[in-house]
Amino acid sequence: MSENVRELSFSGAVQEALAVAMENDPRVFLMGEDIGVYGGAFQVTGDLVHRFGEDRVMDTPISELGGAGVAVGAAVAGARPVYEFQFSDFASLAMEQIVNQAAKMRFMLGGKVSVPVVFRMPCGSGTGAAAQHSQSLEAWFGHVPGLKVVEAATPEDAKGLLLAAIEDPDPVLVFEHKLLYKIKGHVPEGHYTTPIGKALVRRQGKDATVVAAAIMVHKALEAAEVLAGEGIDIEVIDLRTIRPIDTATIIESVKKTTRLACVYEGVKTLGIGAEISALIAESEAFDYLDAPIMRLGGAESPIPYSPILEKAAVPQTDDIVAGLRNLVKGRI
Amino acid sequence: MAAKSATKSVEQGRNLRPFYANHTPEQLKEALRRMWLVRRFEEMAEESYIRGLTHGTMHLSIGQEASAVGICLELTDKDYITSTHRGHGHCIGKGAEVKYMFAEFFGKEEGYCRGRGGSMHIADPATGNLGANGIVGGGLPLATGAALAIKKRGSKDVAVCFFGDGANNEGAFHESLNIAAVWKLPVIYVCENNQYGMSVSTERSTAVKDVATRAAAYNMPGVIVDGNSIADVNEAMTAAMERARNGEGPTLIECKTYRTRGHSRSDRNRYRSKEEIESWKGKDPIPAFEDELMALGILTQADVEGVRAGVEKDIQDGFDFATKGTNPEPSSLLRGVYTTGDAA
Structure with missing residues (x-):
């Protein structure tokens, strides 16, 4: 124990x-x-x-x-x-x-x-x-x-x-x-490895899939808890490997939830979310989508010093809550 | 190639300089053979290009064969080298077979890099040749790292980094030499100063007259040698090897030399005069070495002619081997990107 x-x-x-x-x-x-x-x-x-x-x-x-x-x-x-x-x-x-x-x-x-x-x-x-x-x-x-x-x-x-x-x-x-x-x-003791190239579903849900990595996984899980109180059921995928990306896990999830949000701290344009969006758009999961894919990424700016601006430059939990609420309820 | 044995060296007591005294006639003949192999390989490569048999570009080291062979003469397969975009000589000096080099040139599966590298990346890791490099200065940290690995396993091997005068103005030069000196790594930096970084002369690009003087900034010996004299090059190398093996750290050897061909296939030689090129052709390191070997009675005219004839055959055989090589399958494109999942 x-x-x-x-x-x-x-x-x-x-x-x-x-x-x-x-x-x-x-x-x-x-x-x-x-x-x-x-x-x-x-x-x-x-x-x-x-x-x-x-x-x-x-x-x-x-x-x-x-x-x-x-x-x-x-x-x-x-x-x-x-x-x-x-x-x-x-x-x-x-x-x-x-x-x-x-x-x-x-x-x-x-x-x-x-x-x-x-x-x-x-x-x-x-x-x-x-x-x-x-x-x-x-x-x-x-x-x-x-x-x-x-x-x-x-x-x-x-x-x-x-x-x-x-x-x-x-x-x-x-x-x-x-x-x-x-x-x-x-953290288990001794030697073990986490496989490279395998994402992990951190939270099961049926209304939308969030794909995130690192700190954004935590923010997405917080957002999912808030939304659970509103009856919105979010699935959170922890990417874990950026390259090679685990396309199968993402496609499988989107087919189930029919909605996709990519949340990442790096600058939004040409970032991780662009790749994930594209791989869904190219896959059989595209036909399952009930809403346009959503990207929440870093601002198109360098990271500022001021704590107020610094927070504004990357997606925060509130941004994710609002975005997902819109994704699930705002359209269709 | 290395492993000089004092027992059978060119006869003692003749007051020969160390290069001739410490190598056997067979070793010296092999050195001459490799110099000719480099020369003839490059001439044949150039001809193949003109005949439309290869594509891309190539950088010829014609005129610089003494430094490549003079350095590599002391190395075994366990010693590492990193090379440059002008690397055919280093490759042959380290013992590569020209047939696999030609095959690489022609983009064949039989090539050293299975046709994936081409002229600028020929390598043979099995013999310690970590490869030519398309990035000026790219090999400097790599050779330094190979020397760190040697030190960690406690062997007496060395790493040699060939680079050109152009690379000595890259940041990688400063960072690598500093780290090697601080950690006393068994690495020998060999600057082949052929006087031009593409079209810009060292005079116009480099704040010091001699690259070797920069060694002082890294607290290591900086040695200037006539890069067209295999004896001069080799004797400096021998001293640097001893220093590296004794745990005293790196040495910078600057070989003053010249490339008689242009930088690459696109070069129209607008930045230097015909007279300058012709004057350096008069300092060709290969006939100079032949003359010295014959003057010392180490080789006869017949020996020398035998070497040249043997080289001609190797070149022709290698060329024929390569032209009959196998083209890569487009479906094999992704092979080698990663080790994991690679079908050997």
Whole structure:
């Protein structure tokens, strides 16, 4: 019983995944800025340097292109590096190595190498860190064949997806929404993986499907609770993997509920919601739709500093409630 | 190729410079053979292009063969290299077979990259060749990372990063050399300074006269060699290898050289004079090496001619092999995008 309710924070779950991976596989090591004695900008690596030593928890210079690229090179040469970007925004400094090298190397070389590198990507707004430290860039990387992109909503999946990413033979970007680091939840002990490429229905419902990831899953679940009081029954899908996307689960759900809302923090235009909308429009689920597809995404602006504006820049629970109410009752 | 053995080296006691004293006649002959292979491979590749047998582009290293072969002479299959868009020489220097290179050129399944890479991505991971790279400076972090993996497994191997003068102005150069020096990684940075980044001379692009002087900023040795002398190149490499294997960290070797062909197929040579090109053709590293080998009595004229004839046969056989290769099936397009789910 007590084992079943063991709770960890999201960041604690990530740290536990890193520890389990390093215990199980001597090839696994961590690289990043201030991940050693400092413990990481968000205290995710914490005291791992004391448990595993500086050779496996390596502080890098402030040098994202070099650090990320060294991780890619080490992966090709047989190591299992996990590179932490202090903020996922800084991956823009390392795009060359992620997009041109890591993503394409196996393909360009005729399938003769694998690039088992993991990039940890703390992302998202809500911390008052303004425009260069708050972005949600999952869709950028999801656009690149050769990369895999995952994003957990719960501590349990944070651990399971990260372990799956580290054991995966291909490059995986693991997005971690910063506002989730402190949430707590059940986390199984020891080793387990959450499969990459599988979404999860977090809440069953019959009136509309919400597809969301990371923090938006929580907001969607809150919205669903509010709407349940009004007799509206919402199904919430936790995407968990952005690439490769689990089309089957989404199509199945939309056929049942006949309505679709895509809720995501990244900028609305050309974002994750565009892809999900399109895949439904192209699928047999299209004929089941009783309302136009709805997208609730980030504003067409950089993330502002002012807390009032910052909230206005990404979908909040109230926005989701209003949107879904309209989706279910407003039309048809 | 490596594994020089002092026992059978060119006779001792003749006051030969280390390059000749420390390699066997067989090793030196093989080095000459590889230089010719690079030259003839590229000439044949150029001809194939002109005849319409290949598409895309290619970057020829004709005139730069001494640095590719002189560096790789010391490497085994366990040592890594990363290469550049001008990488045919590095590939052959590292031991690649020209028939699979031609096949790659012609976009065939038999090619090193099954026709997916082409000239700019030829690689042979099985022999430590992590590939040519289409991004200027792209290989710098990769070689540095391969060196980190070597250090972590505690072996005495090294990683070599070939790059051009153009790459030394990329941020990846600064970041990679700094990390390698801080972590004392067994990596050797080989700058083949052929004096032009596409059309812009180093004089117009680079604030220092010699790329090697930038090594001082990373607290590592910066060595300038005549890149058209295989002996000069190899002796600098030997010292850098020793330093890397002793755990002392990286070295930057700058090979001063010249490409006598244009940057790529689109180049009309408007940025340099015919006289300049002709003067460098007079410093061709291959005949210079042949002359030295014969002057030292290491090879005879007949030996040299034998090497050239052998190369001609390899080139012709390789070309024939490649032209008979298999075209990829369109249905196989997605193979190699991911490891998971890949049908080997």
